[in-house]
Amino acid sequence: TQLLEQSPQFLSIQEGENLTVYCNSSSVFSSLQWYRQEPGEGPVLLVTVVTGGEVKKLKRLTFQFGDARKDSSLHITAAQPGDTGLYLCAGVGYGGTASKLTFGTGTRLQVTL
Amino acid sequence: KAGVTQTPRYLIKTRGQQVTLSCSPISGHRSVSWYQQTPGQGLQFLFEYFSETQRNKGNFPGRFSGRQFSNSRSEMNVSTLELGDSALYLCASSLVASGGGQQFFGPGTRLTVL
Numbered sequence: 547t548q549l550l551e552q553s554p555q556f557l558s559i560q561e562g563e564n565l566t567v568y569c570n571s572s573s574v575f576s577s578l579q580w581y582r583q584e585p586g587e588g589p590v591l592l593v594t595v596v597t598g599g600e601v602k603k604l605k606r607l608t609f610q611f612g613d614a615r616k617d618s619s620l621h622i623t624a625a626q627p628g629d630t631g632l633y634l635c636a637g638v639g640y641g642g643t644a645s646k647l648t649f650g651t652g653t654r655l656q657v658t659l
Numbered sequence: 660k661a662g663v664t665q666t667p668r669y670l671i672k673t674r675g676q677q678v679t680l681s682c683s684p685i686s687g688h689r690s691v692s693w694y695q696q697t698p699g700q701g702l703q704f705l706f707e708y709f710s711e712t713q714r715n716k717g718n719f720p721g722r723f724s725g726r727q728f729s730n731s732r733s734e735m736n737v738s739t740l741e742l743g744d745s746a747l748y749l750c751a752s753s754l755v756a757s758g759g760g761q762q763f764f765g766p767g768t769r770l771t772v773l
Contacts, residue, residue: 588663588749588764589702634702646715647692647762649702 549573550637550650558656559625567620567653569635576640578611578618579647583632594638625657661686663752663765671771677738680768684731684752690714691733692762693725696747705748708733709755737770745772 550571559565569578577596581589593602595611595618602609606629608621618635635650664683672678684691692715693705704717708727725735731752737744747769751762 587766588751590764591761594761646704646707646717648704651701
């Protein structure tokens with residue numbers, strides 16, 4: 547059962563464009579993580595958002611955690627070819643289940659010149 | 660510091676066989692989690708080990724099992740392989756268990772079942 551839905555599933559844009567990826571759930575999480583995965587590699591953590599309503603910026607990437615702690619978004623400004631990859635959100639549970647990450651369905655981003 | 664290593668990187672098996680995958684965590688990390696990644700189901704949690712004890716388990720059949728050794732290295736075993744077990748198997752290590760720290764993923768083992 548997939549508890550985290552990401553949209554869009556695929557995104558192909560040109561360098562310099564802006565984009566937003568959404569991650570929605572019916573469940574509440576203690577925190578939300580965003581990963582990027584490139585071919586042949588495991589996911590790499592980009593950020594963890596912990597507080598409802600929190601906004602975090604990482605250079606051209608802006609992450610937001612919804613007030614109700616059920617949804618999150620990732621906004622990329624002026625995308626570059628190096629941003630190409632699979633973006634995954636992951637919900638962190640509470641207490642003893644916190645290590646049992648629940649991953650989203652994924653958004654595959656391709657940025658072309 | 661070396662990252663998480665997984666061996667082998669690629670594996671081809673036939674239905675009915677069994678397979679053992681290995682994961683060496685980052686030095687000092689005591690928690691190892693395993694995930695299965697497929698195009699249809701995405702990334703799904705298999706189980707987590709900490710100090711040689713299984714702490715969490717996902718919704719997978721009993722054919723999937725694992726263990727952790729005293730040096731924190733972990734193995735997962737899949738018996739009676741089915742075609743649907745073809746996937747990328749990822750392990751992740753962290754310093755502490757149950758969400759206390761960031762998980763670092765290895766490159767995965769690509770298993771193909773024919």
